[in-house]
Amino acid sequence: MWNKRKIAAVIDHTLLKPVATQRDIERLCNEALECGFFSVCLNPCYVPWAAKLLEGSGIRVCTVVGFPLGATTIRNKVLEASEAIDNGAAEIDMVINLSLFKSGAEDYIRRELKEIIQTAKTKNKDTVVKVIIETCLLEEQEKLILTRLALEEGADFIKTSTGFNGPGATVEDVRLIRQVVGDKAGVKASGGIRTYSDAVKMLEAGANRLGTSSGLSIYQEAPE
Structure with a gap:
C-alpha cells in the first residue's frame, strides 16, 4: 500500500508557476520538510534559496532547463544546467527540442542530450537528469524514438510532460x-496528477517518480 511515507518518498513537490513568489517557494520547501517529499522542483532563479532552506535535510533541489518549450539552443541549455x-x-x-525533432533533426537531438547530460x-556525477519528452504532443512512434534516444545518451529518467x-x-x-x-532508467509521471488515486495509478503503471503541484493534498489523502 502507498502510505504517506512511501508516497512522499517518490514526489517531486513542484511549483513552476511564473508568478510564484519567494513566500510561495518558502512554503513549498517547508511542506517538503514536513512531509518528507523526495525533492522540490522549482524555477532556476529560486535554486540558491531553496538549496539554503533545505541544506542538510536530504531533500533534493530539482530545477528545469529549456522550460517549458524546449526550443532554446543547446548552448543555452548547457549554461542553464551548469549554473543550476x-x-x-x-x-x-x-525539455527536449520538439520543434527540431519533428523537423527530422534526430542528430541534433542526440547531440543536445549528450552535451547536457555530460555537462x-x-x-557532479550524482546529478540526476530527467528528459521531458512532452507526450501529449507526440505520436506513439515518436514517443518510442525519443525515449530510446534519451536512454542511449544516459538519461536517468524519462519524464512525460511539462504540464x-x-x-x-x-x-x-x-x-x-x-x-x-x-x-535501465526511471520514469517520472508529471502533469495532471492531483489526487491520491491519480498518483497510485501512475505508480502502478510503472512510474517511480511523480511531479505534481498537489503533493500536499496527495500526502494528506494517503493512508497512514
Whole structure:
C-alpha cells in the first residue's frame, strides 16, 4: 500500500508557476520538510534559496532547463544546467527540442542530450537528469524514438510532460515508457496528477517518480 511515507518518498513537490513568489517557494520547501517529499522542483532563479532552506535535510533541489518549450539552443541549455548545479540543484529536468525533432533533426537531438547530460555529470556525477519528452504532443512512434534516444545518451529518467502544453501524464504513456526503458532508467509521471488515486495509478503503471503541484493534498489523502 502507498502510505504517506512511501508516497512522499517518490514526489517531486513542484511549483513552476511564473508568478510564484519567494513566500510561495518558502512554503513549498517547508511542506517538503514536513512531509518528507523526495525533492522540490522549482524555477532556476529560486535554486540558491531553496538549496539554503533545505541544506542538510536530504531533500533534493530539482530545477528545469529549456522550460517549458524546449526550443532554446543547446548552448543555452548547457549554461542553464551548469549554473543550476553550481547553485545547488541536484536534479535537472530538461525539455527536449520538439520543434527540431519533428523537423527530422534526430542528430541534433542526440547531440543536445549528450552535451547536457555530460555537462551535468561532469559538474557532479550524482546529478540526476530527467528528459521531458512532452507526450501529449507526440505520436506513439515518436514517443518510442525519443525515449530510446534519451536512454542511449544516459538519461536517468524519462519524464512525460511539462504540464504546460495540454494534458499531462497518462497511464498509457507511463506504461509505454516503462516497457522501453525496463530497469535501465526511471520514469517520472508529471502533469495532471492531483489526487491520491491519480498518483497510485501512475505508480502502478510503472512510474517511480511523480511531479505534481498537489503533493500536499496527495500526502494528506494517503493512508497512514
